[in-house]
Amino acid sequence: MSDYLLLFSFSLLLAGVFSAYVTVSVMTGDDVTLNPDAIHEMRRWKFKGIEIGTNNQSRNRPNVDSQTGSLFIQNIRTEDTGEYKLEIKRSNDKTLQPFKTFNVILNDKVESVSGVKGGFVTLNTDTQPQTDDVIEWKFENTSIAKVDKRIPSDYFNKERFGDRLHVDSRGSLIITQIKMNESGQYDVNITSSKQIIHKRFSLTVSGVFSAYVTVSVMKGDDVTLNPNVIHEMRRWKFKDIEIKTTDQSRNRLNTQTGSLTIQNISTEDTGEYQLEIKTSEDKVLKPFKTFNVILNDQVITVSVMKEDSFTLPTGVQKQPVDVKWTFNGTDLTGSTITNIRPEQFGEYKGEIDCRDFILQRTLSVKFNDKVESVSVTAGETVTLNTNTPRQADDVIEWKLFQ
Known part of the structure; x- marks a missing residue:
C-alpha cells in the first residue's frame, strides 16, 4: 500500500509543475501584464537571464507585483521583446523550477480593410482559437464587443452598432450593414492560457460603386x-x-x-x-x-500512386476564404490526403469560397500504378519525361528513391 501511495503522489507532482509556453504578440507602446495563474510565495521572473525585482523604480521597465506575482511591462519597445521566464517553488521542491515562459514579440502591422456602405466586412484575427479565449474588440479605443468563452455571457455595444456585430469562433469581427461613419481604427485583444494577441485594423467604408x-x-x-x-x-x-x-x-x-x-x-x-x-x-x-x-477549359486531373500524399487543388487563382471537401458524403478535415489507399480513389466534391463567389466543383482522383522504365549507360545524359503540358503555376518536385 505504501508503494502505491508513493507512486500516486509522484504522479501528482509531475502534473502540477510544468513549463508552459505562451506567445504574446503586441504593438509598440502597448502595456501588457503577464499573469502566473498560480499562487506561490517563492517565485522569480527572469529576462535574458537577469532576475527582475519587485517595485522597479524605472517607469517603463518591467515591474513585478509582489502580491499577485504578475509582471507588468509598460510602453513596450523593441528592447522589451524576448522570453520572460517564471520560476516557482512548491512545498515539495528544493529549488525554484521553470513554470512558464512568455515570448513577447512585436507586430506593428496595421491591416487595411475596405467595405461598401450597406455591405458587411470581416476583420480576421487569423489566430488558432482556444477554449479559454477572452476576446475584446474596440473601435476608436471604445469597447464594442467582448466574448469570454469560459462563461455564456457576451457583450456587444448595441447603442453604437445595434445588432450588427458578430464574433466568430476565431475571434474575427463581422459587421453587417456598415455605415460611412464606421470607418476608422479597430483593435482586438485576445487573451488565453496559450496566447496574448493585439492586432489593429484600419477600416475604410465607401459609398456605392460598381x-x-x-x-x-x-x-x-x-x-x-x-x-x-x-x-x-x-x-x-x-x-x-x-x-x-x-x-x-x-x-x-x-x-x-x-x-x-x-x-x-x-x-x-x-x-x-x-x-x-x-x-x-x-x-x-x-x-x-x-x-x-x-x-476555363483546363481540366484538373489528379493521378497518384498508392500511399502518395497530396493536396486537393482548387483550380482557382485567387486565394480562397474557405475550402470544404467531401468524399462519398463524408466531410474531410483539410485539403491534404496522406498515404492514399485504394478505397480513397474516386470523386471529391469541393465547396470553394472566394468571398465574391462560391464554386461547387468535382475532382476525380485516379490511381496510376504505371512505372516507366528507362535504361541508360553510366556517364550518359538521361531525360525523364512527364509527358504533361506545363502550366504557369506548376509546382514540380522530383525525388530519388535509393
Whole structure:
C-alpha cells in the first residue's frame, strides 16, 4: 500500500509543475501584464537571464507585483521583446523550477480593410482559437464587443452598432450593414492560457460603386455569385434581361441573401451578370457589381500512386476564404490526403469560397500504378519525361528513391 501511495503522489507532482509556453504578440507602446495563474510565495521572473525585482523604480521597465506575482511591462519597445521566464517553488521542491515562459514579440502591422456602405466586412484575427479565449474588440479605443468563452455571457455595444456585430469562433469581427461613419481604427485583444494577441485594423467604408469581378469556372461547375450587401431593392440582369425568381431555368435567386446561383454551367451561361441595388438615399436602382463568368477549359486531373500524399487543388487563382471537401458524403478535415489507399480513389466534391463567389466543383482522383522504365549507360545524359503540358503555376518536385 505504501508503494502505491508513493507512486500516486509522484504522479501528482509531475502534473502540477510544468513549463508552459505562451506567445504574446503586441504593438509598440502597448502595456501588457503577464499573469502566473498560480499562487506561490517563492517565485522569480527572469529576462535574458537577469532576475527582475519587485517595485522597479524605472517607469517603463518591467515591474513585478509582489502580491499577485504578475509582471507588468509598460510602453513596450523593441528592447522589451524576448522570453520572460517564471520560476516557482512548491512545498515539495528544493529549488525554484521553470513554470512558464512568455515570448513577447512585436507586430506593428496595421491591416487595411475596405467595405461598401450597406455591405458587411470581416476583420480576421487569423489566430488558432482556444477554449479559454477572452476576446475584446474596440473601435476608436471604445469597447464594442467582448466574448469570454469560459462563461455564456457576451457583450456587444448595441447603442453604437445595434445588432450588427458578430464574433466568430476565431475571434474575427463581422459587421453587417456598415455605415460611412464606421470607418476608422479597430483593435482586438485576445487573451488565453496559450496566447496574448493585439492586432489593429484600419477600416475604410465607401459609398456605392460598381465593382467588377471575374469568375473563372469549368464546364459543369455550380457557382454562387454573392452581393455581400443587404438591400431590399435589388435586381440581377444577364445580357440586359432581368433574372426573376419565377424563371424556370438553372439560375436560382436567393430572396434572403440576394445571391445568384448558376447550376451546371455551360457555354451559354458565360458573360456578364449585373447586380443593381437601391439604397435609402437613392431614387432608382444603380449598378453595384458586375460578375464576368468565363469558361476555363483546363481540366484538373489528379493521378497518384498508392500511399502518395497530396493536396486537393482548387483550380482557382485567387486565394480562397474557405475550402470544404467531401468524399462519398463524408466531410474531410483539410485539403491534404496522406498515404492514399485504394478505397480513397474516386470523386471529391469541393465547396470553394472566394468571398465574391462560391464554386461547387468535382475532382476525380485516379490511381496510376504505371512505372516507366528507362535504361541508360553510366556517364550518359538521361531525360525523364512527364509527358504533361506545363502550366504557369506548376509546382514540380522530383525525388530519388535509393
